[in-house]
Amino acid sequence: MRVRxxxxxxxxxxxxxxxxxxxxxxxxxxxxxxxxxxxxxxDKARSDEAMTSQIVAALRWxxxxxxxxxxxxxxxxxxxxxxxxxxxxxxxxxxxxxPPAEVEARRQEAQRKKENFRYKDCFAPPxxxxxxxxxxxxxxxxxxxxxxxxxxxxxxxxxxEVTFGREHLDDLIxxxxxxxxxxxxxVVCDDVAMAITHVIRxxxxxSNTPKHVALFRAFGAPVPAFGHLPLILGPGKKRLSKxxxxxxxxxxxxxxxxxxxxxxYLALLGWSPGDGREIMSREEMIAAFTVERLGSSAxxxxxxxxxxxxxxxxxxxxxxxxxxxxxxxxDRLGLGGVDGERLAGAVDLHxxxxxxxxxxxxxxxxxxxxxxxxxxEACARFLAQEDLPDHLEALIGRLRRLPSFDADSIEAALxxxxxxxxxxxxxxxxxxxxxxxxxxAGPSLFELVAAMGQSATLRHLANFVxxxxxxxxxxx
RNA sequence: GUCCCCAUCGUCUAGCCAGGUCAGGACUCCAGCCUUUCAAGCUGGCAACACGGGUUCGAAUCCCGUUGGGGACACCA
Numbered sequence: 001m002r003v004r005x006x007x008x009x010x011x012x013x014x015x016x017x018x019x020x021x022x023x024x025x026x027x028x029x030x031x032x033x034x035x036x037x038x039x040x041x042x043d044k045a046r047s048d049e050a051m052t053s054q055i056v057a058a059l060r061w062x063x064x065x066x067x068x069x070x071x072x073x074x075x076x077x078x079x080x081x082x083x084x085x086x087x088x089x090x091x092x093x094x095x096x097x098x099p100p101a102e103v104e105a106r107r108q109e110a111q112r113k114k115e116n117f118r119y120k121d122c123f124a125p126p127x128x129x130x131x132x133x134x135x136x137x138x139x140x141x142x143x144x145x146x147x148x149x150x151x152x153x154x155x156x157x158x159x160x161e162v163t164f165g166r167e168h169l170d171d172l173i174x175x176x177x178x179x180x181x182x183x184x185x186x187v188v189c190d191d192v193a194m195a196i197t198h199v200i201r202x203x204x205x206x207s208n209t210p211k212h213v214a215l216f217r218a219f220g221a222p223v224p225a226f227g228h229l230p231l232i233l234g235p236g237k238k239r240l241s242k243x244x245x246x247x248x249x250x251x252x253x254x255x256x257x258x259x260x261x262x263x264x265y266l267a268l269l270g271w272s273p274g275d276g277r278e279i280m281s282r283e284e285m286i287a288a289f290t291v292e293r294l295g296s297s298a299x300x301x302x303x304x305x306x307x308x309x310x311x312x313x314x315x316x317x318x319x320x321x322x323x324x325x326x327x328x329x330x331d332r333l334g335l336g337g338v339d340g341e342r343l344a345g346a347v348d349l350h351x352x353x354x355x356x357x358x359x360x361x362x363x364x365x366x367x368x369x370x371x372x373x374x375x376x377e378a379c380a381r382f383l384a385q386e387d388l389p390d391h392l393e394a395l396i397g398r399l400r401r402l403p404s405f406d407a408d409s410i411e412a413a414l415x416x417x418x419x420x421x422x423x424x425x426x427x428x429x430x431x432x433x434x435x436x437x438x439x440x441a442g443p444s445l446f447e448l449v450a451a452m453g454q455s456a457t458l459r460h461l462a463n464f465v466x467x468x469x470x471x472x473x474x475x476x
Numbered sequence: 477g478u479c480c481c482c483a484u485c486g487u488c489u490a491g492c493c494a495g496g497u498c499a500g501g502a503c504u505c506c507a508g509c510c511u512u513u514c515a516a517g518c519u520g521g522c523a524a525c526a527c528g529g530g531u532u533c534g535a536a537u538c539c540c541g542u543u544g545g546g547g548a549c550a551c552c553a
Contacts, residue, residue, distance in 0.1 A: 002541095006553095042552090044533085100551055110478095111477070112477095114477045114478080116479085142551050156481095159482090162481080165479080167479095168478075170537095177551060178551080182551070182552085183553045184553095202547090203548095205548090205553095206481065207479070207480055213495090225500090230546085237545055239546080268488070269488070276489090297482050297483060297490095298481090298483095301488095302504085305504080307503090308503055311516085349517095352517090426512050428512095429512045433514095441513055442513070442515090444513090
């Protein structure tokens with residue numbers, strides 16, 4: 001069993017492409033065999049070396065593995081050209097001297113008349129003598145493959161039998177007038193050369209498949225099994241576009257999605273193990289994967305569900321792994337050289353409260369910032385309590401003298417103080433949380449204080465008391 | 477326009493191939509529990525077989541049509 005993932009380097013790796021790669025990998029891993037990464041860079045004008053390395057990097061990041069490659073399709077150009085010449089020599093292809101503009105004109109005319117257009121119905125291949133004469137004269141020509149006059153049936157792994165009537169099969173160009181092979185030529189040549197047994201690709205290739213099947217047959221090569229995956233759609237079942245959110249793997253990475261989460265989410269968009277499992281490791285997916293369970297209808301990309309899945313991975317993955325993925329986001333906030341142990345403690349405390357790494361990194365800022373900005377409106381109820389600064393100063397005193405700065409001791413100190421002063425613990429808890437994080441919401445206060453550490457806690461508390469005193473009480 | 481593909485809660489889906497269960501799960505949303513807040517977690521709730529014909533004792537499931545959505549119709553890949 002030999003499969004390949006064959007992206008064209010004309011842009012960033014799209015989530016649809018990533019999913020195709022994932023299914024290819026899953027198939028290969030579950031059945032054993034070889035997974036080849038082949039870059040379809042036949043079109044020099046639209047191909048970009050930077051994009052190739054970009055795609056390879058994105059694939060590595062999301063965790064797709066392959067056995068061979070990346071192989072550049074352009075490296076086989078001479079071989080593809082020779083194969084086309086061979087078809088020409090065997091009479092399976094012919095010289096086409098018709099200028100592209102003329103074909104185009106006929107095509108548009110047919111369109112206008114709402115008629116089915118076929119090249120072969122409009123232009124007959126010239127007789128041998130004429131071909132030789134025009135060749136001699138140095139006229140430019142393309143090489144066109146002769147499509148067999150019979151319907152072609154594709155046995156698709158996800159769709160079953162698909163029949164293409166012969167009246168819709170047209171001769172196609174396999175060698176351009178500049179001598180370069182076209183996509184269809186190169187794909188089939190390489191699939192033959194690589195002995196590909198299963199072609200798993202996007203549904204946009206389904207209508208190309210009869211051309212490929214005919215080419216395989218012309219080469220006398222075994223026709224691989226095909227599986228055409230439905231496309232990924234955007235909201236409203238419209239084409240997925242950047243307008244409605246990220247579409248490339250790179251964007252999700254930049255937004256703080258974990259590779260495991262994106263892999264898992266994409267794998268489940270069009271495939272299911274059938275037993276209701278959703279959060280699955282790559283190994284579990286490999287064990288459960290079969291092409292029979294691939295869905296045949298297009299799926300709408302749901303950013304909310306991806307966010308949920310990402311949150312699941314953020315709270316479940318081993319802490320060091322989260323830390324590694326979080327590093328770039330931490331660096332971006334200028335927290336690069338910060339105390340690693342404190343950082344890890346804070347991350348562990350906040351990981352169940354964020355949907356993305358970006359958001360998680362944001363929670364870390366108060367731990368390492370000298371002073372915080374407090375929002376007057378959010379602090380209104382604290383500003384209204386005249387004796388609060390005094391209580392907080394007492395709390396500062398207790399916390400300063402604490403021999404061990406752990407959550408239990410902190411809790412005992414705070415509750416003890418509240419009892420002595422006849423206060424409910426919440427009267428101290430809520431303003432303290434605000435003081436430390438400039439936010440009403442957050443982790444359990446005692447754990448928060450412990451993770452914050454003694455010096456930052458005292459500093460923030462003192463700043464907050466100053467804020468409460470400096471700001472005149474607002475409102476009635 | 478022509479050809480091809482697809483059609484179960486708003487979304488992802490199980491069930492379909494080998495017709496017979498209150499059509500199951502997940503995300504979102506809502507409510508409750510937990511609780512010092514917010515998350516997480518737990519419990520419960522709202523919500524679907526596109527439509528019309530057949531076949532059959534019986535259809536989400538098989539067949540045909542309609543509608544809707546998507547893809548392809550290049551000397552792009």
